[in-house]
Amino acid sequence: MRILAIESSCDETAAAVVEDGRHVLSSVIASQVESHKIYGGVVPEIASRMHAECISKVVRQSLDEADAPLDTLDAIAVTAAPGLIGALLVGVNFAKGLSFSSGLPLVPVHHLRGHIAANYIAHAGLEPPFLCLVVSGGNSHIVEVLDYTKMRIVGRTRDDAAGEAYDKTARALGLPYPGGLHLDKLAEQGDAHAYTFPEPRVTGSPYDFSFSGLKTAVINTIHNASQKGEQLNRADIAASLRRRVTEMLVSRTIAAADELGYRKIAMAGGVSANSELRRAMNKACEDSGRALYIPPLSLCGDNAAMIGAQGCFEFAAGHIAPLSLNASATMDISHEFNFA
Numbered sequence: 001m002r003i004l005a006i007e008s009s010c011d012e013t014a015a016a017v018v019e020d021g022r023h024v025l026s027s028v029i030a031s032q033v034e035s036h037k038i039y040g041g042v043v044p045e046i047a048s049r050m051h052a053e054c055i056s057k058v059v060r061q062s063l064d065e066a067d068a069p070l071d072t073l074d075a076i077a078v079t080a081a082p083g084l085i086g087a088l089l090v091g092v093n094f095a096k097g098l099s100f101s102s103g104l105p106l107v108p109v110h111h112l113r114g115h116i117a118a119n120y121i122a123h124a125g126l127e128p129p130f131l132c133l134v135v136s137g138g139n140s141h142i143v144e145v146l147d148y149t150k151m152r153i154v155g156r157t158r159d160d161a162a163g164e165a166y167d168k169t170a171r172a173l174g175l176p177y178p179g180g181l182h183l184d185k186l187a188e189q190g191d192a193h194a195y196t197f198p199e200p201r202v203t204g205s206p207y208d209f210s211f212s213g214l215k216t217a218v219i220n221t222i223h224n225a226s227q228k229g230e231q232l233n234r235a236d237i238a239a240s241l242r243r244r245v246t247e248m249l250v251s252r253t254i255a256a257a258d259e260l261g262y263r264k265i266a267m268a269g270g271v272s273a274n275s276e277l278r279r280a281m282n283k284a285c286e287d288s289g290r291a292l293y294i295p296p297l298s299l300c301g302d303n304a305a306m307i308g309a310q311g312c313f314e315f316a317a318g319h320i321a322p323l324s325l326n327a328s329a330t331m332d333i334s335h336e337f338n339f340a
Ligand code: KG4
Pocket: 010, 111, 115, 135, 136, 137, 138, 139, 162, 163, 164, 166, 167, 178, 179, 180, 181, 184, 269, 270, 271, 272, 273, 274, 275, 300, 301, 302
């Protein structure tokens, strides 16, 4: 089964051709990072306009690189939710147009399911069921991947996502966008025990997260020091925050795996590129005799290959959309696109 996949949920316009959910024949990514950098974050209107400008070229290039004319494809997969609505609409409308003109079935894909599917590309032997920590710029979830298209949320953030906490504190530390990556690099030079930041817990929901209070505590520390004219060691702040976020993510994931009996753990999303999180989860899994699956760094950020991988499984499950498909800024990962 051969799928063309399109991704435009945030600031990357991407297209890929993927075979059988595991083999990437081409993967093209046009990143907008340079255009948003001067604003310190993604500007939605600019993102939509840039997607519209380059989506045709990106799709054309992915088909050419895969040597896959449209008549060799089985379906067109597209990220339909969640994300920036204007950005999503560019990909969804392009995919609808191509589906109409080519007659190929249209397969909507949940962006976070795509992040999880990056693991199928990277790890040939990985099959559900497994437990997955999904950590990106907009979401932090612990998800039971019961089957390729059946998911259940075990824990979720009650406020900010882990990536958002990293990005906002990185900005307060004067680091460039995208903040999480730069904060991670700076943290490598710092003392992770220099500051003890709070660990918020959600009463009665042991696997839920809350990062908003932690983010505020760090930003207050930075502002208080600057108001008093005190010099702060930015690397120590970055390392201490990273330690706290990592402890929260790893401890809850392992506790959930203990309770639910999972021996296989995966990670997915942009924050799964974090070096301390990769080290700590690796150690926790080794100590508890579990198998850990993490995508390579090249598949942690947004890309269309992962959408193609998940698209294959959604297509196989019969999740084909009518041309009235709409994009959605929010959507639960457990939602199944079932139009039957
Ligand atoms: O999954 P992603 O590329 O986009 C969304 O779907 O949200 O995730 C982007 C997030 C941003 O918050 C970015 O700062 C964070 O992933 N990120 C990192 C690292 N690389 C990217 N956070 C911590 N450490 C990193 N190395």
